[in-house]
Amino acid sequence: MSGFRATKAGDAFRLEEKFEQRYDEEEKLGTPSKIITWITQVLGSDAPPKPGSGWQEIHAYLNDGVVLCKLINKLNSSVGKPKTTFKEKATSSFVALSNIENFNNAAKDFGVPATALFQPPDLYEGRKGPMLNVVNCLNQLGFVANTKGIQPKYEGITPPKAE
Numbered sequence: 001m002s003g004f005r006a007t008k009a010g011d012a013f014r015l016e017e018k019f020e021q022r023y024d025e026e027e028k029l030g031t032p033s034k035i036i037t038w039i040t041q042v043l044g045s046d047a048p049p050k051p052g053s054g055w056q057e058i059h060a061y062l063n064d065g066v067v068l069c070k071l072i073n074k075l076n077s078s079v080g081k082p083k084t085t086f087k088e089k090a091t092s093s094f095v096a097l098s099n100i101e102n103f104n105n106a107a108k109d110f111g112v113p114a115t116a117l118f119q120p121p122d123l124y125e126g127r128k129g130p131m132l133n134v135v136n137c138l139n140q141l142g143f144v145a146n147t148k149g150i151q152p153k154y155e156g157i158t159p160p161k162a163e
Helices: 010-029 031-046 055-062 066-078 093-110 120-124 128-147
Strands: none
Touching: 010 031, 010 128, 031 055, 031 066, 031 128, 055 066, 055 128, 066 093, 066 128, 093 120, 093 128, 120 128
16 A cells, blocks of 8 residues: 655654664564564464564554454453454455554554553554554554453563653
8 A cells, every 4th residue: 555655854854764763673672563463362363374474474464453452352351351353354445454453443442541552553454563553553552452451461571661
């Protein structure tokens, strides 16, 4: 989908570059890999085969929103909250974006701060820089799940605290 957009220039280009560098830093810390491991553990037999830890593989694993909706539904059922609706067969971009939006709404209801959520195109368009927002959201979701005592526990990298 991002192939239809004009290339970034100027400040937008530099900002995208910084996001890509931050994603690389998170990747070195192992955050994306830990997130995918946790997702597959939570989903158990409902999880599709585990992808690699590169951003392209993670994008392909999550881009239709189905895995995300299954994840939030498992977490919600663990704490007695209602499931969110989603379409299992996301054959069009409209359905995929709707699934992603449903996940975001459910994640917010679960306790993820609105500032940690991502925009659906951050995931759907498959660009490395915006995938940082997806990783940050899922990292935060893991920590919120830990505060609710959900097993398996998320073993994420704790973000540094500002002093």
